[in-house]
Amino acid sequence: MVSATQDALVWLLVAVVGAGTLAFRLSFLLLFQRLDTVPPRVERALSFVPPAVFAAIAIPAVLPLEALLSLAPDPGRLLAALAAALVARRTGNLVATIAVGMTVLVIVRAV
Amino acid sequence: MRTPSPDLRAGATDMAPLLVGIAPFGLVVGAAMVSSGLSVPQALGMSVLVYGGAAQLAVVDLLASDAPFLVVAVTGLVVNLRFAMLSASIAAYFRRLPTAWRWVVGSLLVDVLYARSVTTFDRDREVDRRWYYLGAGVVTWVGWQAGTVVGIVLGTGLPGSVPFGFVVPLIFIGLLVPALDDDSTVVAAAVGGAAAVLGANLPLNAGLLVATGCGVAAGLIADRRVD
Numbered sequence: 001m002v003s004a005t006q007d008a009l010v011w012l013l014v015a016v017v018g019a020g021t022l023a024f025r026l027s028f029l030l031l032f033q034r035l036d037t038v039p040p041r042v043e044r045a046l047s048f049v050p051p052a053v054f055a056a057i058a059i060p061a062v063l064p065l066e067a068l069l070s071l072a073p074d075p076g077r078l079l080a081a082l083a084a085a086l087v088a089r090r091t092g093n094l095v096a097t098i099a100v101g102m103t104v105l106v107i108v109r110a111v
Numbered sequence: 112m113r114t115p116s117p118d119l120r121a122g123a124t125d126m127a128p129l130l131v132g133i134a135p136f137g138l139v140v141g142a143a144m145v146s147s148g149l150s151v152p153q154a155l156g157m158s159v160l161v162y163g164g165a166a167q168l169a170v171v172d173l174l175a176s177d178a179p180f181l182v183v184a185v186t187g188l189v190v191n192l193r194f195a196m197l198s199a200s201i202a203a204y205f206r207r208l209p210t211a212w213r214w215v216v217g218s219l220l221v222d223v224l225y226a227r228s229v230t231t232f233d234r235d236r237e238v239d240r241r242w243y244y245l246g247a248g249v250v251t252w253v254g255w256q257a258g259t260v261v262g263i264v265l266g267t268g269l270p271g272s273v274p275f276g277f278v279v280p281l282i283f284i285g286l287l288v289p290a291l292d293d294d295s296t297v298v299a300a301a302v303g304g305a306a307a308v309l310g311a312n313l314p315l316n317a318g319l320l321v322a323t324g325c326g327v328a329a330g331l332i333a334d335r336r337v338d
Contacts, residue, residue: 007150007153009180010149010150010153010174011153011156012180013170013174013180013183013184013187014153014156014157014160014161015160016184016188017157017160017161017166017170017184017187017188017191018156018157018160018161019160020184020187020188020191021160021161021162021163021166021187021188021191021194022160022217022218024188024191024192024193024194024195024198025194025195025197025198025217025218025220026198026213026214026217026218027194027195027198027199027217028195028198028199028202029198029201029202029205029208029213029216029217030210030213030217031202032199032202032203033210033213041331043196043199044330044331044334045327045330045331046192046193046195046196046199047196047296047330048295048296048299048326048327048330048331049189049192049193049196049323049327050193050196050222050286050287050290051287051290051291051296051297051299051300051303051326051330052299052300052302052303052322052323052325052326052327052330053165053189053190053193053303053319053323053326054165054283054284054286054287054290054300055283055287055299055300055301055303055304055307055326056303056304056306056307056318056319056322056323056326057165057168057169057279057280057283057307057319058280058281058283058284058287058304059280059304059305059307059308060304060307060308060311060318061277061279061280062280063308064308064311065308065309065311065312068308077277077280080277080281081280081281081284084281084284084285085284085288088284088285088287088288088289089288089289092289093132093285094132094136094282094285094286095131095132095135097281097284097285097288098132098135098278098281098282098285101277101281101284102274102277102278102281105274105277106274109274
Protein backbone atom coordinates (compact mmCIF):
# COMPACT_ATOMS: atom_id res chain seq x y z
CA MET A 1 0.00 0.00 0.00
CA VAL A 2 1.19 3.48 -0.80
CA SER A 3 1.79 5.54 2.35
CA ALA A 4 0.83 9.19 2.80
CA THR A 5 4.50 10.17 2.56
CA GLN A 6 4.93 8.33 -0.69
CA ASP A 7 1.70 9.88 -1.92
CA ALA A 8 3.06 13.37 -1.24
CA LEU A 9 6.39 12.44 -2.82
CA VAL A 10 4.67 11.36 -6.03
CA TRP A 11 2.89 14.72 -6.20
CA LEU A 12 6.17 16.53 -5.55
CA LEU A 13 7.75 14.48 -8.32
CA VAL A 14 4.93 15.38 -10.74
CA ALA A 15 5.39 19.05 -9.85
CA VAL A 16 9.19 19.04 -10.18
CA VAL A 17 9.34 17.07 -13.43
CA GLY A 18 6.37 19.04 -14.82
CA ALA A 19 7.93 22.43 -14.01
CA GLY A 20 11.33 21.40 -15.35
CA THR A 21 9.78 20.02 -18.53
CA LEU A 22 7.85 23.25 -19.12
CA ALA A 23 11.08 25.18 -18.60
CA PHE A 24 12.79 23.04 -21.28
CA ARG A 25 9.87 23.54 -23.68
CA LEU A 26 9.89 27.32 -23.20
CA SER A 27 13.67 27.69 -22.90
CA PHE A 28 14.82 28.69 -26.36
CA LEU A 29 11.45 30.02 -27.47
CA LEU A 30 11.86 32.71 -24.79
CA LEU A 31 15.66 33.03 -25.09
CA PHE A 32 15.45 33.57 -28.83
CA GLN A 33 13.62 36.82 -28.23
CA ARG A 34 17.00 38.17 -27.08
CA LEU A 35 19.51 35.80 -28.61
CA ASP A 36 19.95 35.04 -32.28
CA THR A 37 21.70 31.66 -32.37
CA VAL A 38 22.30 28.64 -30.16
CA PRO A 39 25.96 27.65 -29.76
CA PRO A 40 26.32 24.83 -32.30
CA ARG A 41 28.13 22.55 -29.84
CA VAL A 42 25.27 22.84 -27.34
CA GLU A 43 22.72 22.09 -30.02
CA ARG A 44 24.77 19.12 -31.23
CA ALA A 45 25.09 17.68 -27.70
CA LEU A 46 21.35 18.08 -27.15
CA SER A 47 20.64 16.34 -30.44
CA PHE A 48 22.29 13.18 -29.10
CA VAL A 49 19.98 13.01 -26.10
CA PRO A 50 16.95 11.45 -27.87
CA PRO A 51 18.82 8.57 -29.59
CA ALA A 52 20.84 7.82 -26.44
CA VAL A 53 17.76 7.79 -24.20
CA PHE A 54 15.56 5.86 -26.62
CA ALA A 55 18.21 3.15 -27.08
CA ALA A 56 18.95 3.07 -23.36
CA ILE A 57 15.30 2.29 -22.65
CA ALA A 58 14.64 -0.08 -25.56
CA ILE A 59 17.76 -2.25 -25.71
CA PRO A 60 17.83 -3.53 -22.08
CA ALA A 61 14.14 -4.49 -22.48
CA VAL A 62 15.02 -6.56 -25.54
CA LEU A 63 18.30 -7.97 -24.25
CA PRO A 64 18.62 -7.75 -20.44
CA LEU A 65 22.06 -8.17 -18.86
CA GLU A 66 21.09 -11.54 -17.32
CA ALA A 67 20.09 -12.92 -20.73
CA LEU A 68 23.30 -11.62 -22.24
CA LEU A 69 25.53 -13.15 -19.52
CA SER A 70 23.78 -16.52 -19.63
CA LEU A 71 23.82 -16.43 -23.45
CA ALA A 72 20.08 -17.19 -23.36
CA PRO A 73 18.25 -14.32 -25.02
CA ASP A 74 14.46 -14.45 -25.26
CA PRO A 75 13.96 -15.33 -28.97
CA GLY A 76 10.49 -13.74 -29.03
CA ARG A 77 11.72 -10.34 -27.87
CA LEU A 78 14.79 -10.46 -30.07
CA LEU A 79 12.89 -11.36 -33.24
CA ALA A 80 10.09 -8.91 -32.45
CA ALA A 81 12.61 -6.10 -31.93
CA LEU A 82 14.46 -6.92 -35.16
CA ALA A 83 11.22 -7.04 -37.15
CA ALA A 84 10.10 -3.75 -35.58
CA ALA A 85 13.44 -2.09 -36.36
CA LEU A 86 13.18 -3.22 -39.97
CA VAL A 87 9.65 -1.80 -40.31
CA ALA A 88 10.72 1.43 -38.62
CA ARG A 89 13.68 1.75 -41.02
CA ARG A 90 11.55 1.06 -44.11
CA THR A 91 8.38 3.00 -43.25
CA GLY A 92 9.15 5.34 -40.35
CA ASN A 93 5.62 4.48 -39.26
CA LEU A 94 5.26 4.14 -35.49
CA VAL A 95 1.92 2.31 -35.59
CA ALA A 96 3.16 -0.25 -38.15
CA THR A 97 6.34 -0.73 -36.09
CA ILE A 98 4.38 -1.53 -32.94
CA ALA A 99 1.84 -3.73 -34.77
CA VAL A 100 4.51 -5.85 -36.48
CA GLY A 101 6.63 -6.14 -33.33
CA MET A 102 3.68 -7.25 -31.20
CA THR A 103 2.48 -9.70 -33.86
CA VAL A 104 5.92 -11.33 -34.11
CA LEU A 105 6.21 -11.53 -30.31
CA VAL A 106 2.79 -13.18 -29.91
CA ILE A 107 3.46 -15.65 -32.76
CA VAL A 108 6.92 -16.68 -31.50
CA ARG A 109 5.55 -17.14 -27.97
CA ALA A 110 2.71 -19.29 -29.30
CA VAL A 111 5.06 -21.57 -31.31
CA MET B 112 -3.46 38.60 -44.26
CA ARG B 113 -5.52 35.44 -44.11
CA THR B 114 -8.14 34.71 -41.50
CA PRO B 115 -6.87 32.21 -38.95
CA SER B 116 -9.54 29.55 -39.33
CA PRO B 117 -8.38 27.76 -42.55
CA ASP B 118 -4.86 27.28 -41.17
CA LEU B 119 -6.19 26.27 -37.78
CA ARG B 120 -8.28 23.63 -39.50
CA ALA B 121 -5.40 22.55 -41.76
CA GLY B 122 -3.23 21.89 -38.71
CA ALA B 123 -5.97 19.89 -37.04
CA THR B 124 -6.76 17.77 -40.11
CA ASP B 125 -3.06 17.13 -40.83
CA MET B 126 -2.54 15.89 -37.30
CA ALA B 127 -5.71 13.77 -37.03
CA PRO B 128 -4.33 10.63 -38.82
CA LEU B 129 -1.33 10.62 -36.47
CA LEU B 130 -3.72 10.04 -33.56
CA VAL B 131 -3.58 6.36 -34.56
CA GLY B 132 -0.08 6.42 -33.09
CA ILE B 133 -0.58 9.01 -30.35
CA ALA B 134 -3.70 7.67 -28.62
CA PRO B 135 -2.50 4.04 -28.18
CA PHE B 136 0.80 5.34 -26.79
CA GLY B 137 -1.23 7.41 -24.32
CA LEU B 138 -3.23 4.30 -23.48
CA VAL B 139 -0.09 2.31 -22.67
CA VAL B 140 1.32 5.14 -20.56
CA GLY B 141 -2.00 5.58 -18.73
CA ALA B 142 -2.15 1.87 -17.91
CA ALA B 143 1.52 1.84 -16.88
CA MET B 144 0.99 4.75 -14.50
CA VAL B 145 -1.85 3.15 -12.54
CA SER B 146 -0.23 -0.33 -12.72
CA SER B 147 2.85 1.01 -10.95
CA GLY B 148 0.85 2.42 -8.07
CA LEU B 149 -0.12 5.98 -8.99
CA SER B 150 -3.60 7.08 -7.94
CA VAL B 151 -5.99 8.23 -10.66
CA PRO B 152 -5.58 11.95 -9.79
CA GLN B 153 -1.78 11.52 -9.76
CA ALA B 154 -1.83 9.80 -13.13
CA LEU B 155 -4.02 12.56 -14.60
CA GLY B 156 -1.85 15.23 -13.01
CA MET B 157 1.30 13.71 -14.44
CA SER B 158 -0.30 13.38 -17.86
CA VAL B 159 -1.27 17.06 -17.96
CA LEU B 160 1.79 18.57 -16.24
CA VAL B 161 4.57 16.41 -17.67
CA TYR B 162 2.90 15.63 -21.03
CA GLY B 163 5.73 13.46 -22.32
CA GLY B 164 5.15 9.72 -22.66
CA ALA B 165 8.78 8.64 -22.54
CA ALA B 166 9.51 10.57 -19.35
CA GLN B 167 6.27 9.42 -17.72
CA LEU B 168 7.17 5.78 -18.46
CA ALA B 169 10.71 6.22 -17.15
CA VAL B 170 9.41 7.88 -13.97
CA VAL B 171 6.75 5.29 -13.14
CA ASP B 172 9.16 2.47 -13.97
CA LEU B 173 11.69 3.83 -11.46
CA LEU B 174 8.95 4.54 -8.89
CA ALA B 175 7.79 0.94 -9.11
CA SER B 176 11.34 -0.25 -8.40
CA ASP B 177 11.65 2.06 -5.36
CA ALA B 178 14.38 4.28 -6.77
CA PRO B 179 15.29 7.35 -4.66
CA PHE B 180 13.35 10.56 -5.29
CA LEU B 181 16.28 12.49 -6.71
CA VAL B 182 17.14 9.75 -9.22
CA VAL B 183 13.54 9.54 -10.43
CA ALA B 184 13.24 13.32 -10.77
CA VAL B 185 16.56 13.74 -12.58
CA THR B 186 15.82 10.82 -14.89
CA GLY B 187 12.43 12.27 -15.81
CA LEU B 188 14.05 15.63 -16.53
CA VAL B 189 16.89 14.11 -18.55
CA VAL B 190 14.42 12.21 -20.74
CA ASN B 191 12.60 15.49 -21.39
CA LEU B 192 15.78 17.49 -22.00
CA ARG B 193 15.18 16.90 -25.70
CA PHE B 194 12.33 19.44 -25.51
CA ALA B 195 14.98 22.14 -25.07
CA MET B 196 16.43 21.09 -28.40
CA LEU B 197 12.99 21.05 -30.04
CA SER B 198 12.34 24.46 -28.46
CA ALA B 199 15.50 25.84 -30.06
CA SER B 200 14.58 24.41 -33.42
CA ILE B 201 10.92 25.47 -33.50
CA ALA B 202 11.84 28.95 -32.24
CA ALA B 203 13.68 29.51 -35.50
CA TYR B 204 10.34 29.11 -37.31
CA PHE B 205 8.64 31.69 -35.08
CA ARG B 206 10.95 34.69 -35.42
CA ARG B 207 8.64 37.57 -34.57
CA LEU B 208 6.23 36.07 -32.10
CA PRO B 209 4.62 37.84 -29.11
CA THR B 210 5.54 36.47 -25.68
CA ALA B 211 2.05 35.08 -25.00
CA TRP B 212 2.22 33.03 -28.20
CA ARG B 213 5.67 31.76 -27.24
CA TRP B 214 4.15 30.33 -24.05
CA VAL B 215 1.40 28.64 -26.08
CA VAL B 216 3.87 27.15 -28.58
CA GLY B 217 6.16 25.92 -25.79
CA SER B 218 3.41 24.45 -23.63
CA LEU B 219 2.07 22.29 -26.46
CA LEU B 220 5.49 21.22 -27.77
CA VAL B 221 5.94 17.45 -28.22
CA ASP B 222 7.97 15.41 -30.70
CA VAL B 223 5.20 14.46 -33.12
CA LEU B 224 3.75 18.01 -33.20
CA TYR B 225 7.23 19.41 -33.82
CA ALA B 226 7.86 16.94 -36.65
CA ARG B 227 4.46 17.55 -38.30
CA SER B 228 4.70 21.35 -38.02
CA VAL B 229 8.23 21.91 -39.31
CA THR B 230 7.52 19.57 -42.24
CA THR B 231 4.57 21.77 -43.22
CA PHE B 232 6.42 25.04 -42.52
CA ASP B 233 9.28 23.95 -44.81
CA ARG B 234 6.86 23.05 -47.61
CA ASP B 235 4.22 25.77 -47.37
CA ARG B 236 5.54 29.33 -46.99
CA GLU B 237 2.05 30.84 -47.01
CA VAL B 238 0.63 29.01 -44.01
CA ASP B 239 0.00 31.04 -40.87
CA ARG B 240 2.36 29.11 -38.64
CA ARG B 241 0.79 30.16 -35.36
CA TRP B 242 -2.71 28.97 -36.20
CA TYR B 243 -1.55 25.83 -37.99
CA TYR B 244 0.58 24.87 -34.97
CA LEU B 245 -2.27 25.63 -32.58
CA GLY B 246 -4.73 23.44 -34.55
CA ALA B 247 -2.25 20.56 -34.73
CA GLY B 248 -1.19 21.05 -31.11
CA VAL B 249 -4.70 20.97 -29.67
CA VAL B 250 -5.53 17.78 -31.61
CA THR B 251 -2.31 16.19 -30.32
CA TRP B 252 -3.07 17.21 -26.74
CA VAL B 253 -6.68 16.02 -26.78
CA GLY B 254 -5.77 12.73 -28.49
CA TRP B 255 -2.99 12.07 -26.00
CA GLN B 256 -5.11 12.88 -22.93
CA ALA B 257 -8.07 10.84 -24.24
CA GLY B 258 -5.82 7.81 -24.80
CA THR B 259 -4.30 8.28 -21.35
CA VAL B 260 -7.72 8.41 -19.66
CA VAL B 261 -8.79 5.17 -21.37
CA GLY B 262 -5.51 3.56 -20.27
CA ILE B 263 -6.02 4.75 -16.69
CA VAL B 264 -9.56 3.36 -16.65
CA LEU B 265 -8.60 0.00 -18.16
CA GLY B 266 -5.37 -0.08 -16.15
CA THR B 267 -4.42 -3.62 -15.31
CA GLY B 268 -7.67 -4.72 -16.95
CA LEU B 269 -5.89 -4.87 -20.31
CA PRO B 270 -5.88 -8.52 -21.47
CA GLY B 271 -3.05 -10.40 -19.71
CA SER B 272 -2.43 -12.80 -22.58
CA VAL B 273 -1.13 -9.96 -24.74
CA PRO B 274 2.35 -8.84 -23.59
CA PHE B 275 1.52 -5.11 -23.58
CA GLY B 276 4.68 -4.32 -21.67
CA PHE B 277 6.66 -4.93 -24.83
CA VAL B 278 4.84 -2.10 -26.59
CA VAL B 279 7.09 0.28 -24.64
CA PRO B 280 10.44 -0.86 -26.08
CA LEU B 281 8.75 -1.11 -29.49
CA ILE B 282 7.68 2.53 -29.28
CA PHE B 283 11.25 3.56 -28.54
CA ILE B 284 12.54 1.40 -31.40
CA GLY B 285 9.96 3.08 -33.64
CA LEU B 286 11.12 6.56 -32.56
CA LEU B 287 14.82 5.71 -32.59
CA VAL B 288 15.43 3.85 -35.85
CA PRO B 289 14.08 6.46 -38.31
CA ALA B 290 16.14 9.12 -36.50
CA LEU B 291 19.46 7.29 -37.03
CA ASP B 292 20.44 9.57 -39.91
CA ASP B 293 24.18 10.02 -39.38
CA ASP B 294 27.15 8.04 -38.03
CA SER B 295 27.51 10.04 -34.82
CA THR B 296 23.84 9.54 -33.96
CA VAL B 297 24.21 5.80 -34.50
CA VAL B 298 27.25 5.83 -32.19
CA ALA B 299 25.30 7.79 -29.53
CA ALA B 300 22.44 5.27 -29.69
CA ALA B 301 24.70 2.18 -29.74
CA VAL B 302 26.79 3.37 -26.79
CA GLY B 303 23.71 4.55 -24.89
CA GLY B 304 21.99 1.19 -25.41
CA ALA B 305 25.04 -0.90 -24.57
CA ALA B 306 25.81 1.17 -21.47
CA ALA B 307 22.20 0.77 -20.31
CA VAL B 308 22.44 -3.02 -20.62
CA LEU B 309 25.74 -3.11 -18.72
CA GLY B 310 24.60 -0.53 -16.16
CA ALA B 311 21.25 -2.15 -15.40
CA ASN B 312 22.40 -3.11 -11.91
CA LEU B 313 24.03 0.22 -11.01
CA PRO B 314 23.08 1.53 -7.57
CA LEU B 315 20.20 4.06 -7.29
CA ASN B 316 18.85 2.81 -10.62
CA ALA B 317 21.21 5.28 -12.22
CA GLY B 318 21.68 3.12 -15.31
CA LEU B 319 19.53 5.22 -17.65
CA LEU B 320 21.18 8.49 -16.63
CA VAL B 321 24.71 7.15 -16.90
CA ALA B 322 23.90 5.47 -20.21
CA THR B 323 22.48 8.69 -21.66
CA GLY B 324 25.60 10.59 -20.60
CA CYS B 325 27.80 7.92 -22.22
CA GLY B 326 25.73 8.07 -25.42
CA VAL B 327 25.91 11.88 -25.71
CA ALA B 328 29.66 11.87 -24.99
CA ALA B 329 30.23 9.12 -27.55
CA GLY B 330 28.26 11.08 -30.15
CA LEU B 331 30.37 14.19 -29.59
CA ILE B 332 33.60 12.15 -29.78
CA ALA B 333 32.40 10.51 -33.00
CA ASP B 334 31.80 14.01 -34.43
CA ARG B 335 35.42 14.95 -33.79
CA ARG B 336 36.67 11.82 -35.51
CA VAL B 337 34.68 12.81 -38.59
CA ASP B 338 36.14 16.34 -38.55
